[in-house]
Amino acid sequence: WESTLFRWLDGRGLLLRVMCSNLTGAEIRDLIELDEGRSRFFVAGLVFSPPAAAFEKLFREHGQPPVQFAIAKPDLVEIKKEKDGTYSWRVIDAKSSVNVKVCLIVARHYR
Numbered sequence: 001w002e003s004t005l006f007r008w009l010d011g012r013g014l015l016l017r018v019m020c021s022n023l024t025g026a027e028i029r030d031l032i033e034l035d036e037g038r039s040r041f042f043v044a045g046l047v048f049s050p051p052a053a054a055f056e057k058l059f060r061e062h063g064q065p066p067v068q069f070a071i072a073k074p075d076l077v078e079i080k081k082e083k084d085g086t087y088s089w090r091v092i093d094a095k096s097s098v099n100v101k102v103c104l105i106v107a108r109h110y111r
Contacts, residue, residue, distance in 0.1 A: 001096075002075065009042050018045040022071060025051060032079055034086060042092075043077045 009015040010055040016035060020027075028048060035041060049071050056066040 005102060006044060013038070014070050016041055016043045020045070021047060023048045025053055031057055032081075032089075039081045042050075043074070043079060046077055047073050 006015060007016075016031070017089060019032060021048065023031075025048070028046065031043070048070040052069070055069065059066045072091070074091045074093045078090040078092060080089070081087040
C-alpha cells in the first residue's frame with residue numbers, strides 16, 4: 001500500500017522524498033523552507049530524534065518523570081504552509097495493529 005500511496009502523491013506533485021540520516025529540527029525546517037513551490041506536500045523518508053530537553057522540561061512542569069523517546073521514522077509528514085509564513089506539520093504513521101491504524105501528531109511552527 002505504501003508504494004501505491006507514494007506513487008499517487010508523487011504523480012500529483014505532493015511528495016518530497018528525503019533519504020537522510022538523523023536530522024535536527026533546524027535541518028527539517030530548512031527542507032520545508034527550501035520547497036518554495038508548494039503550499040502543501042508530504043515528506044517521506046524523514047528520520048529525526050525528538051527534542052529530548054524540551055520534552056523533559058514539559059514532563060517535569062507537569063509533575064511527571066521524563067520519558068525517553070526513540071528515533072522517529074514516520075511514514076509521512078504532511079506540511080501545510082500558510083500565507084503568513086507559518087506552517088503546520090502532521091506526522092502520519094500507519095500501523096498494522098488491529099487497534100491502531102493511523103497515528104497523527106500535529107505541530108505548528110511560528111516564525
